Amino acid sequence: MLGVSRTSVREAVKVLSAKGLVEARRRVGVRVLSRDDWRLFDPVVLSWHPDIQNDSELISGLIEARRIFEPAAAELAARRGTGSDLAAIEAAFNAMRDSIPHDLDGVCRADLAFHRSVIAASHNVVLKGLIGMLKRR
Template structure:
């Protein structure tokens, strides 16, 4: 993969244009005028060209002879790209995405827990135990520490499955959990920590089916919390 030159102006252009595209401000098939971007952002032609290359690699823009650069159809977007995920939810919480995230998590994480129970190492267990201890230490008072510890637990679980493809889902889960925390205030309670502990216990005792069941119950509780929060809006 070719590295793209980076600069403050370049990053601002990539972020601004990428956000405009994924939030719908620039809808699919809209023309993108490189000359106008030079003027709008006060950047060089080279900076615009490199920014468009980055966005093209993420599937957000395309180019055709005699047409020029345009916003690509949504089905071409790299929706799991970390930047695309962040841009999509930079200033808002998307209930539809949280629903989709729940469906993905129910597909991925119970399987990861089952595999982790069979494949975990002592280091994996230590990472899971440290994350759970941090969750309990944070209690219900420090939201930032709660989220950090929760993310660490789910990341450690995916790593304990020792499957590189499953591990690629960690970025989706991270963005989704941060969004959920914005949507469901105080999402990590003592009950939540206890459910994580049930997953850890099954993984520690190498009980694949129990680990899978415990993780499914944890995620179903998270989905239910989101539904309650949506009804309260």
């Protein structure tokens, strides 16, 4: 029917199941799960979102999550950051400042680098795992 092997379909269902998008049960079948079950911190799941720029609920949730995590990351970066960590943060900040107002794309790249640098300087493995959320779409 789909022109692919059962093995390919099984593997695809495994991936979708691991990402929280579907649930597969023997003798019952596969069902799509509600968005509440999706692994939204997974950059792959976010990249599969068909119209992420227009999903105000998701965008609002991501902004709220950043407001919760980033101050804690900044505090940890201030306490744990090495000299090279702080230099990376400063370089990203300077790149943002130097790009304003003539290079919006440069500002966006520098802003992303700044936030990634702060999280990296926190030296917290869980926060560092969230860096994938901060990719430009």
